[in-house]
Amino acid sequence: MINIGGELTLPPLAEAVVDLDAIAHNTRVLASLTGADLLAVVKADAFGHGFLEVARTTLNAGARWLGVTSQAEALTLRAAGIGAPVLSWLHAPDEDFGPAIAAGVDLSVASVAHLRGVAAAAGRVGRRAEVHLKADTGLSRNGATDADWPELVRLARANELLGRIRVRGVWSHLAGGETSGDPRDDVQLRRFERALELARDGGLTPEIRHLANSAGLVGLPESHFDLVRVGIALYGPEPRADRQVGLRPAMTLRSRVILTKRVPAGTGISYGHDYVAPAATTLALVPVGYADGIPRIVAGRGEVWIGGRRCPIAGRVTMDQVVVDVGDLPVRTGDEVLLFGDGGRGEPVVSDWAGWAGTNPHEIFTGIGARVARRYLPVRSEQQNTGRERVHV
Structure with a gap:
């Protein structure tokens, strides 16, 4: 229900139903695949599923760490009383890292400039910063290059000796991993091992080494090391096309019909009349659109579950609504519309929407x-609980 001004309560026009039992199940399944600890990635409002709800659920189901992109996300966890280890990894080098350090949040360090910023903030707040040095092993995104890594290691060790930081971890991120035999995996593993060797030679003794994401956890056991970071797999989509591990979709996106009308053959529908009714048909109006995360590009491809079967979206997706061609089904105002779910009734799943939109499930979830x-x-x-985790909620 939506509360307006603390007085009037209205039913929502659309809702995302998040099954926390599925999140817990997925956490346990993923933890069972490795001897490493599990870090649950809850960035971006837990991929649209609900930040604090998912964080607490994953910790209770076996995750040991939480992963976020920003200090703001990390500090929200702390403000909610969540004391589990948290790694935050996407920052500008000139941020004030003091609040995160004071709250006991681990920080990723991807360059000399970032390290200097973290060390200076640690000096100001009078508390040693826990850092994870990030090596770029082939994603060419965040992290220090092979050329920059030795200087980052040298400066990190110097700041350890000054008591400003402790290098708790060394990490990187896989570029591939979605299918078996990806040659990039072996290249990245070798480069990561070399980065670890240089860190040890430089006097660092990181206790946590981590490389694997969801796909690496499921299909590349050599990448597990001490910690694996799981994101999309927590929420149900299988991260590898060639191996299914029994994950359960956690979100159902549903709405309802707010208007129906009967139209003759040849009726143009929505802007531009890109869709023309091929025969006399019933149209159902559904109050979700691209402002709610329905990609415009799915016009002509997308389907929803209504009246007991899949029916096509007719014409362009608009900001607030879509039109569905339900043919001769006896659809009425108020009937449920499933945009995606677990597929148990034949309804679309999030991977269908990702395919129609030419994207991945991550973007569909976070766009809602x-x-x-x-x-x-x-x-x-x-x-x-798995029995080996310490729960901090």
Whole structure:
């Protein structure tokens, strides 16, 4: 329900139903695939699933760490009373790192400039910073290059001796990993091992080495090391096309019909009349659009579940609404519309939407807008903890 001004409560036009039991199940499944600790990636509002709800659920189900991109996200976890280890990894070098250091948040350091900023902030707040040095092993995104790595190691060790930082971890990120036999995996593994060797030679003794993402966890055991970072797999999509591990989709996106009308053959529908009814048909109006995360590009491809079967989106997706061609189905105002779910009834799943939009499930999840209400189904399983985790919630 949506509360307006603390007085009037209205039912939402659309809602994302998040099954926390599925999140817990996925966490346990992923933890069972490795002897390493699990870091649950909850950045971007837990991929649109709900930041604090997912963080607490994953910790209770076996995750040992949480991963975020920003100090703001990390400090929100701390303000909510979550004391588990948190790694924050995307920063400008001139940020004030003091709040994160004071809150006991681990910080990724990807360059000499970042290291200097963190060390200076540690001096100001009077607390040693816990850092993870990031090596660029082939993603060519964040992290120090092979050429810059020796200087980063040297400066890190110098600041350790001054008591400003401790290099708790060394890490990198896989560029491939979605299928078996990707030659980039071997290259990155060799480069990561070389970065670790140079760190040890430089006097560093990181206790945590981490490289694997969701795909690496499922299909590249050599990449597990001490910690694996799982993002998209927590939320249900299988991270590798060639191996299914029994993950459960955690989100159902649903709305309802707010208008129906019967139109004759030849009726043009939505802007530009890109879609013309091939026969007399019933149209159902659904109050979700691109402002809610429905990609415009799915016009002519996308389907929803309505009236017991899949029906096509008719014409262009607009800001607030889509039109669905339901043919001769007896669809009425108020009927449920499933945009995606777990596929159990034949409805589309998030991977269908990713395919129609030419993107990945990550973008579909994170694009679901603030107008879409979130509703949470609780953890139902008796077995929540793996027995080897320490829970800090």
